[in-house]
Amino acid sequence: MDNVQVIENLKQLLVEHTSNTEIQIANNLTMIFQSFQNKSLKEDIDSYAEFVLLGASLFELKAKRLLPQDEEVDWLDEVELIKDKDLAFARLLQFKAFTEVGIAMAIKVKETEKEISAFKYYQTSSLSVKPEIQYELDINKFEDTAVEVFSRYKTIQGFSHIDKELPDLQEAIDDLLKIVDKRLNTTFEELLSTVDSSQEAVAFFLALLEAVRWGFIKAEQTNVNKDIIIEKNYE
Amino acid sequence: MNNKKVISAILLVSDGPVEHEYFQNLLEINQEELISVFSEINNDLITTEIGFYIKHDSIKSDIVTNSEISDLLGDVKPPAILRGLSTPALETLAIIAYEQPVTKLKISEIRGVESESSIKTLESRGLIEKKGELDVPGNPILYATTELFLQKLDITSISNLPMIGEYFNNSEEE
Numbered sequence: 001m002d003n004v005q006v007i008e009n010l011k012q013l014l015v016e017h018t019s020n021t022e023i024q025i026a027n028n029l030t031m032i033f034q035s036f037q038n039k040s041l042k043e044d045i046d047s048y049a050e051f052v053l054l055g056a057s058l059f060e061l062k063a064k065r066l067l068p069q070d071e072e073v074d075w076l077d078e079v080e081l082i083k084d085k086d087l088a089f090a091r092l093l094q095f096k097a098f099t100e101v102g103i104a105m106a107i108k109v110k111e112t113e114k115e116i117s118a119f120k121y122y123q124t125s126s127l128s129v130k131p132e133i134q135y136e137l138d139i140n141k142f143e144d145t146a147v148e149v150f151s152r153y154k155t156i157q158g159f160s161h162i163d164k165e166l167p168d169l170q171e172a173i174d175d176l177l178k179i180v181d182k183r184l185n186t187t188f189e190e191l192l193s194t195v196d197s198s199q200e201a202v203a204f205f206l207a208l209l210e211a212v213r214w215g216f217i218k219a220e221q222t223n224v225n226k227d228i229i230i231e232k233n234y235e
Numbered sequence: 236m237n238n239k240k241v242i243s244a245i246l247l248v249s250d251g252p253v254e255h256e257y258f259q260n261l262l263e264i265n266q267e268e269l270i271s272v273f274s275e276i277n278n279d280l281i282t283t284e285i286g287f288y289i290k291h292d293s294i295k296s297d298i299v300t301n302s303e304i305s306d307l308l309g310d311v312k313p314p315a316i317l318r319g320l321s322t323p324a325l326e327t328l329a330i331i332a333y334e335q336p337v338t339k340l341k342i343s344e345i346r347g348v349e350s351e352s353s354i355k356t357l358e359s360r361g362l363i364e365k366k367g368e369l370d371v372p373g374n375p376i377l378y379a380t381t382e383l384f385l386q387k388l389d390i391t392s393i394s395n396l397p398m399i400g401e402y403f404n405n406s407e408e409e
Contacts, residue, residue: 094345095326097399098333102325104402105332105388106317112389113315114302115290118247 005035167200172207180217180232188219188228238262238272239279243289243298252295252386294391316360316387327353328362332384332396336366336377354378362387 009031032055179191188208195201208230211217221228242258258269273289273296280288290299300308317325327350330342342350357363358378366379385391 091345091347095347098326098329098345099322101333101399101402102322102327102329105329106320106325108389109317109387110315111302112387114305115299116305116308116312117252117290117386118249118287118298 009035167203169203169206169210172200172203173210176204176207176211177216180211180230185229185231188230191230238264238268239276242269242272243276246289246296246298249297252297254295255291255293258296292391316362316383320356320360321353323348323350324353324356328357328380328384331357331363331378332380332393333399335379335393337379338369338375338377340375342378 009028012028012031032051176191179194180186188205191204191208192201195204208217208219208228212219215233217230218233219228219230241262245258246253255266255269259265262269264272270291273291277288286304287298287300289296291297305312320328323346326346327342330345331337334341334345339350339354342354354363358365361381362384363378364381366377368374369377380393385393388396390396
């Protein structure tokens with residue numbers, strides 16, 4: 001019966017909790033606390049605690065209603081903010097997860113490496129990668145070709161340069177400057193007529209570029225099809 | 236012909252794991268018979284207390300040393316593939332393993348930092364490789380794990396990687 005009375009009082013407080021009349025609220029509170037004083041209710045500590053909690057919750061509701069309400073909340077902004085926070089949190093979790101996974105993988109690899117495979121190519125990236133095109137090599141033909149090349153390479157077309165020393169670029173520059181010094185002007189084509197091989201021609205051309213860069217000579221080609229005219233730089 | 240002799244000799248001289256299909260074609264036996272030969276050889280090796288055995292899965296087999304003598308192999312043991320690797324490099328490896336094929340940008344996004352050096356290190360160790368380009372402007376390079384990575388994790392395919400959650404279940408149990 002006493003419990004019923006307390007519940008009735010709480011109900012009354014709930015019904016009137018939106019009221020701003022202080023007298024009404026004070027009356028309700030007095031009634032509730034009077035019913036709490038009941039002896040049999042005090043003996044039932046669980047019920048007593050629940051009623052106190054109910055009362056406290058109702059006052060909390062009331063207190064919240066009295067707070068000023070912000071009517072102009074931009075919920076889209078709020079949602080975006082929550083989304084950003086969630087994303088950041090998800091990324092943090094993802095990152096933390098991968099850190100843990102990386103360490104777990106390392107432990108697993110360490111365990112696996114206790115059994116050492118008999119194969120020879122450790123840490124080779126292309127170990128299992130098969131070439132897309134496979135060339136069949138005839139070992140006998142390959143050997144014959146090698147013997148022929150190394151025994152008479154000078155007579156085989158395309159191999160005559162094998163033992164030829166490459167021309168020295170400094171020498172080529174010196175030679176070029178000597179020739180240019182003796183003549184008022186000359187052309188690159190004339191210079192090329194004095195060389196014996198394509199390697200020397202390349203060296204001469206590089207020498208020409210270097211000499212122009214250093215300002216020793218001037219070189220001019222008015223047209224792609226015309227000769228390169230070279231003369232000493234007197235400036 | 237004694238299949239045990241042939242299989243053990245081939246595994247000894249091969250440049251890596253041998254696929255079951257190769258033995259099946261060579262010796263005209265089925266997979267069940269082949270696995271049975273592996274077991275026979277392994278029993279012989281255990282009986283004679285030899286320090287290696289034939290390790291096999293559903294696709295391939297190889298000769299490997301017994302794990303219990305690993306510490307006694309000393310200098311003849313090849314260097315560990317993860318030696319000196321930092322935690323960031325391991326993170327990067329985990330990301331590539333689970334997100335592959337993946338671009339450098341995506342890896343950096345997940346980690347929140349530049350991952351160039353980690354990728355280079357992992358590539359030089361043969362654990363990851365370039366696997367094509369993404370068909371978007373700039374054509375960023377896609378990275379994926381290698382066959383060596385699978386071997387080192389003792390799995391046959393990326394699909395055999397444990398679910399990420401499994402790592403955490405185990406760690407909780409420990």
